[in-house]
Amino acid sequence: MVKSKMIRSIAWKNVWRNPKRSLIVIAAVMLGTTAGVFTSGLMKGWVDQRIRAAIYTEVSHLRLNNPDFLNNEEIGNTIPEIGRLTDYLDKSPAVKAYSRHVKIMAMASTSRGNTALMLNGIDLKKEKQVSDLYKDMVDGAGSYFEDYGSFPIVISDKTAETLRVKSYVLNSDALDTLKKAGMPENTSSKLLSLDNLRFNNKTQIEKRLKKILTAKEISKYGAEIVKVSEHYRLRSKIVFTFTDKNGELLNQSFRVCGVFKSGNTMFDQINAFVLQKDLSGVAGLGADEFHEITLLLNDGVDIEGFQKDIRRAFPHISALTWKELAPDAGMMAEYMAFYYLIIMGFILFALAFGIVNTMQMAILERTKELGMLMAIGMNRKRVFNMIMLETIFLTMVGAVAGMLLGWLVVLITGHTGINFSSVAEGFESMGWAAKVYPDITASFFFGVTLMVVLTGILSSLFPARRALNMNPVDALRSDN
Amino acid sequence: MNVIEIKDLVKIYDNTAVQVTAVDHVDLTIEKGEFTAIVGPSGSGKTTLLNMIGGLDQPTSGHIEVEGVDITRMKSRQLIDFRLNNIGFVFQSYNLIPVLTAGENVSFILEMQGVLQEEIEKRTREILVQVGLGDRIDSRPSQLSGGQQQRVAVARAMASKPKFIIADEPTANLDSKATAKLLDMMEELNRKENITFLFSTHDQRVMNKAHRIIVLEDGCVVKDEKMTQQ
Numbered sequence: 242m243v244k245s246k247m248i249r250s251i252a253w254k255n256v257w258r259n260p261k262r263s264l265i266v267i268a269a270v271m272l273g274t275t276a277g278v279f280t281s282g283l284m285k286g287w288v289d290q291r292i293r294a295a296i297y298t299e300v301s302h303l304r305l306n307n308p309d310f311l312n313n314e315e316i317g318n319t320i321p322e323i324g325r326l327t328d329y330l331d332k333s334p335a336v337k338a339y340s341r342h343v344k345i346m347a348m349a350s351t352s353r354g355n356t357a358l359m360l361n362g363i364d365l366k367k368e369k370q371v372s373d374l375y376k377d378m379v380d381g382a383g384s385y386f387e388d389y390g391s392f393p394i395v396i397s398d399k400t401a402e403t404l405r406v407k408s409y410v411l412n413s414d415a416l417d418t419l420k421k422a423g424m425p426e427n428t429s430s431k432l433l434s435l436d437n438l439r440f441n442n443k444t445q446i447e448k449r450l451k452k453i454l455t456a457k458e459i460s461k462y463g464a465e466i467v468k469v470s471e472h473y474r475l476r477s478k479i480v481f482t483f484t485d486k487n488g489e490l491l492n493q494s495f496r497v498c499g500v501f502k503s504g505n506t507m508f509d510q511i512n513a514f515v516l517q518k519d520l521s522g523v524a525g526l527g528a529d530e531f532h533e534i535t536l537l538l539n540d541g542v543d544i545e546g547f548q549k550d551i552r553r554a555f556p557h558i559s560a561l562t563w564k565e566l567a568p569d570a571g572m573m574a575e576y577m578a579f580y581y582l583i584i585m586g587f588i589l590f591a592l593a594f595g596i597v598n599t600m601q602m603a604i605l606e607r608t609k610e611l612g613m614l615m616a617i618g619m620n621r622k623r624v625f626n627m628i629m630l631e632t633i634f635l636t637m638v639g640a641v642a643g644m645l646l647g648w649l650v651v652l653i654t655g656h657t658g659i660n661f662s663s664v665a666e667g668f669e670s671m672g673w674a675a676k677v678y679p680d681i682t683a684s685f686f687f688g689v690t691l692m693v694v695l696t697g698i699l700s701s702l703f704p705a706r707r708a709l710n711m712n713p714v715d716a717l718r719s720d721n
Numbered sequence: 722m723n724v725i726e727i728k729d730l731v732k733i734y735d736n737t738a739v740q741v742t743a744v745d746h747v748d749l750t751i752e753k754g755e756f757t758a759i760v761g762p763s764g765s766g767k768t769t770l771l772n773m774i775g776g777l778d779q780p781t782s783g784h785i786e787v788e789g790v791d792i793t794r795m796k797s798r799q800l801i802d803f804r805l806n807n808i809g810f811v812f813q814s815y816n817l818i819p820v821l822t823a824g825e826n827v828s829f830i831l832e833m834q835g836v837l838q839e840e841i842e843k844r845t846r847e848i849l850v851q852v853g854l855g856d857r858i859d860s861r862p863s864q865l866s867g868g869q870q871q872r873v874a875v876a877r878a879m880a881s882k883p884k885f886i887i888a889d890e891p892t893a894n895l896d897s898k899a900t901a902k903l904l905d906m907m908e909e910l911n912r913k914e915n916i917t918f919l920f921s922t923h924d925q926r927v928m929n930k931a932h933r934i935i936v937l938e939d940g941c942v943v944k945d946e947k948m949t950q951q
Contacts, residue, residue, distance in 0.1 A: 618881075
């Protein structure tokens, strides 16, 4: 104990023997670790948001369907034994909430555009217990079935653009907003030429802005101008054409009562939400005919275990977990920790070269001293321990500082979020949020600390081997 | 009582183009409490002989016994422990650990020996007082003169209570005043504590203090003379 204390003390003092050199290595390790922590935090933020969106907006924990509906989204492929199934779910302590959906594929048309959409008929109260989509409503673009008239529909921002329910108008209110946000007079005056002009899509208004504003103005105010110009034609009519239960083609119009933006373009461009009673009514479906049940389980419930229970109890019903329904998010959840460690591993591997080089120089400069230590009776184990501890201290000082700095950066950006709005479309088309809130867990730091210690040990092997191979007589004769 | 017995010791360096016999059939006996100088021109084999006596180098043939234990038969690991507990070393260029204080440089060797902390502190202080540096216990080597550093090195060598101390040209880097002070101190330690000193030197002032002078030439002992005490 006493001996190791002395070795620790010498090793620590040796780190500061050449403070400038040590500080350079420490700074490199610190910056590398900060970058690693921040990158991992950013990835975790993204993955967490993706998983949250997958579970609470897109697919829930578990989705139940008639297996035939998965192959053919026919209106007749409703869930069999729905009464017994809902009884089972009502009684199961594992189930937090569930929501029954009627789903009908339909062609949506307005006077300006058309697209195919999946109409999701929902029970408002139950749906809010399962899905957080009601939190993703676009500001100033209506509401999630509040204050609606007959046959309301909530569509996505993407669909609104496709069906031209959304347009871009730079009116006097929008200009006032921009001025209040700090837009200089000479820039806002250029926008007067666009007063009350209507643009059907984002590309059109952006093209026009490029003609009247400088590149610098576009880069500074472009996104904000487009944002304040967004205009939704609420209560406008969308006509849906679909087949009813009897195989008859019918048209039914719904009026836009709200617009959502989930952050996943693929989900947004295919889904629209209407009230189940409206949809069932026009499609001729009975009160117990549903195509899908999405359900959330209580915290700590084994989802795969509950899936097996359902499959056992209802062999004719398809039960798929969120990991199966959103395999990208599922895969991320499985391998997330592995990805973080890979990132940190690469960074530490690169840093190890710098550490080894520094330690090699330190050993070379202390050849005579090491020779003396071996001559007076310091055994190989102690020499090795001293060099290893020295390397670990050097690495740990930088790593701890880097982890603290990285944690601080993650803490701040986790609060403010990082906005990748300039590349939002690209991210959202892959289902990744454009605004990310980095996050990091204590277990990640534990893993990084282990990796840093391991890097220190591995980096010390080469210089320590060099020291151990020294002959004390030759070392004492050296000039260093 | 014989502390060191050297029998027919030979060291040949044959890793160069020319084979060099550094120590050539040397037989010597060093008794307890001797204050012996090994002298000779450069390349005469002084340092090689001291390195072999100190267990730092292996002879080509022959034997070295320290209080009856043949150290030439020891393995490397055994030799390290043997050096730690039986031999004190003083080097030409002091070789103190620059990041440790004078006290820590001395106590370090005691810690390696596993001496209890209380005893370490007591003995470190006593030894540094003995070498005249009781007031410099917390000074780093860079804050000490060359002579003071070499006295710390002697204190470090003494701390482990060795059977003998080997000093390789201990005064080579010192001025005359520091040399005189160091030699007086070593002689006093030899007299009072009966510590056996074995040192190599070119320095006439050191030779004048030695009680026995062994002269080496081309690896052979050409003269072994006991001096009259002044």
